[in-house]
Amino acid sequence: MNPIRHIALAFLVLAMSATAFAQVPASRPASRPALVGTADGGWREWRGNATNLARSYGKVPTFKAVRWKYVAESGMQSSPVVADGVVYVATKEGSVHALDFATGNRRWEKKISPQDLPKESPRGFGWSTPLVLDEVIVIGSDEGRIYGISRKDGSVAWKVQTGDKVWSSPKTDGRNVYVGGLDGYFYAIDPKKGDLVWKLKLGGEIGGSACILGEEAAVTGRDKKLHIINLKSGTLVKAVDTGGHSTSTPTLAAGVYCFWPAGGKFTGVDAFSRNVLWKTESVGQYRTSCASDDERVYTSGGPFVLGFNPVDGKQLWFARTERTLDASPVVVGDKIVVPGADSKLWVFDAATGVGGEVADLGEAFSASAAIVDGLCIVCGLSGTVFAIE
Numbered sequence: 001m002n003p004i005r006h007i008a009l010a011f012l013v014l015a016m017s018a019t020a021f022a023q024v025p026a027s028r029p030a031s032r033p034a035l036v037g038t039a040d041g042g043w044r045e046w047r048g049n050a051t052n053l054a055r056s057y058g059k060v061p062t063f064k065a066v067r068w069k070y071v072a073e074s075g076m077q078s079s080p081v082v083a084d085g086v087v088y089v090a091t092k093e094g095s096v097h098a099l100d101f102a103t104g105n106r107r108w109e110k111k112i113s114p115q116d117l118p119k120e121s122p123r124g125f126g127w128s129t130p131l132v133l134d135e136v137i138v139i140g141s142d143e144g145r146i147y148g149i150s151r152k153d154g155s156v157a158w159k160v161q162t163g164d165k166v167w168s169s170p171k172t173d174g175r176n177v178y179v180g181g182l183d184g185y186f187y188a189i190d191p192k193k194g195d196l197v198w199k200l201k202l203g204g205e206i207g208g209s210a211c212i213l214g215e216e217a218a219v220t221g222r223d224k225k226l227h228i229i230n231l232k233s234g235t236l237v238k239a240v241d242t243g244g245h246s247t248s249t250p251t252l253a254a255g256v257y258c259f260w261p262a263g264g265k266f267t268g269v270d271a272f273s274r275n276v277l278w279k280t281e282s283v284g285q286y287r288t289s290c291a292s293d294d295e296r297v298y299t300s301g302g303p304f305v306l307g308f309n310p311v312d313g314k315q316l317w318f319a320r321t322e323r324t325l326d327a328s329p330v331v332v333g334d335k336i337v338v339p340g341a342d343s344k345l346w347v348f349d350a351a352t353g354v355g356g357e358v359a360d361l362g363e364a365f366s367a368s369a370a371i372v373d374g375l376c377i378v379c380g381l382s383g384t385v386f387a388i389e
Helices: 003-022
Strands: 066-071 081-083 086-090 095-100 106-111 136-140 145-150 156-161 177-180 185-189 196-201 211-213 216-220 225-230 235-241 251-253 256-259 265-270 276-281 297-301 304-308 315-320 330-332 335-339 344-349 355-360 370-372 375-379 384-388
Touching: 081 370, 086 384, 136 177, 211 251, 304 335, 330 370
Parallel strands: none
Antiparallel strands: 066 384, 081 086, 086 095, 095 106, 136 145, 145 156, 177 185, 185 196, 211 216, 216 225, 225 235, 251 256, 256 265, 265 276, 297 304, 304 315, 330 335, 335 344, 344 355, 370 375, 375 384
16 A cells, blocks of 8 residues: 555544544533444444445344244335334335334334325335434435434424435434435435535436545435545535446545445545546446445445445455345454345355355345344344344
8 A cells, every 4th residue: 555545544543533523412411432334333324434435343143033023014125223212214115113122012113204296296214214313313205305303202303405315325424414315415414403405406316325434425426426525515526527427435455435336336435535546347237335344344235245345346256146135234343244136134254255145034134234232133124124143
């Protein structure tokens, strides 16, 4: 690694630490931030943290038994989130469910989508995964709204109307909440009151979520660009030409934004120079997002799970499953975990890719797992939430 990049990475580590520090709940001592995937840290957002590592620091499940199951009124495309002993899930019919983490017992259930919409209108929660804050959970809906929902009882605290569906999952820098919409706008919202702080028009639909590093966010779009946005001013810093449109959420691994544009080339953009660092030809073409332990970055799509070097983009290994993988991977310990469209849960060794099926749950999956304190929680397309220990 050249000296300039080495120094730049040191500054990036400091920025990432500041971002993580900003997201520590006010009730927790600032000197002891809890780790994602532990009982204290939970799994409060899509991909676990602001830089989308999808890495759990909790205990590794044995994947040998289902502790509990919960059946909702409809299927789920978005992922579960966990905070303070509660699991939150959102359904395609527009309900949010709060479940006890240890038992799966329902604490509350609320129908959020308006009942007075025309029958043919889009409604419910699609790909947007909730973000858990101190008092509200924030989520985007197919009817073009961003909701702030009370953690206490599921009542709607506020809502922001957008111009189209919201598939992006909300992210935060500890001040505001940031969400992209299919209307092409990137929104900054005050989560306490639901006030719109600013919105920025980009060049196309925004289906993926932001990767937040300090005061900047990296966001992919349908305009074949990776957008670097200043979160304080709401202005575009740079639009990096990636050669293909994308709904993939960038993951920051070893100072590199890693993601899939259309065209089958896994792409890395240097977070310091904001230039394309590498493009790697690979089997298939994916819309999934990555996971990383910083040593390697992992992705899934088609029937494959792959491991890459995030610094140079070199493919290190690949493993094959039986059917298409629509879900993004999660790292826990030395394992990569991916729920499959074939109803199976797949687990691979992070260093070698060796592994395979560990459970057949009888229901297809398109949402990634949340792994907290040795419990792997996944949401099925037919509406069942599984907690595997």
